[in-house]
Amino acid sequence: MAATTPPPARSWYKRNEIALTPWLFLLPAMLFFAVYVIIPIGQSVAISFYQWDGLGEKTFVGTANYERLLGIGDQKMDRKFEISFWNNLKWLVLYLLAVPAGLFIALFLNQTVRGIRIYKSLFFFPFVISQVVVGLVFSWFYLPREGLLNAMLAIFGAGPVNILSDPSTATYGIIAAGLWPQTAYCMILYLTGLNAVDPEQIEAARLDGAKGRKMLWYIILPQLKPATFIAFVVTIIGALRSFDLISVMTNGGPFGSTRVLSFYMFEEALSEFGFRMGYGSAIAVILFLIMLGFIAYFLYAMWREEREAR
Structure with missing residues (x-):
């Protein structure tokens, strides 16, 4: 009998092709993520332990920036940081109203009624315009004399109000402006999720007699959990990093009452007036840890639910 030749030895890549191919596709995105996200986060953490103006020599101060921020030891908590932190909590609580509002608008727009495309376009419009434009529009809306808000209040005999000049109402006025496009974004997420409902x-x-609230609670909402997860994460991140609306509408005023951590x-x-890079980096690190805590909680909750469903 003729001697059978053994098959040629396969290379290491050929033996592991199935396992390696997905990583090759992910590699460019991972490199970009590392260069533009992971490395800057590490640099911010490192700079937060220094006193630095961004140009000259850095002076190592250890945890002095954090002690000054949080009032650790004999130091008193930074008043500006305290105001910014509580304003961020207001943003976080009130901004989450965009999630149920987006859900109910999506449920309305998912119906087959006459002119539904026009309604969808009107609700989708805030999502496609920039935050700067939103801030300018609401600044004009809140004007004490020429603004539409006071014109509407005058119809009901109410006096003029100056939302953005009052420290007790300015933050809520900016949050209301931010809710407009954020609700549109959550609506889009839920509309996408409703298209995937079985x-x-x-x-x-x-056939079992479920309708109305029972249909929504037991049938539709469980299938919208992925959309709800994304809506919560994006809304929390948006609330904690709110910067552009504040910069356009009040620039942190009046009297610093609308500052947030970002x-x-x-x-x-x-x-x-600043150029304290170390102190600013310490604020950024604390803001990042707050975001990370919320996102980690939602990821753990989603993982636990999927594990229990198996």
């Missing part, structure tokens, strides 16, 4: 489950639920970080690190 019609067979809805039909089976109808705006205070900019003031300390990059404004003409």
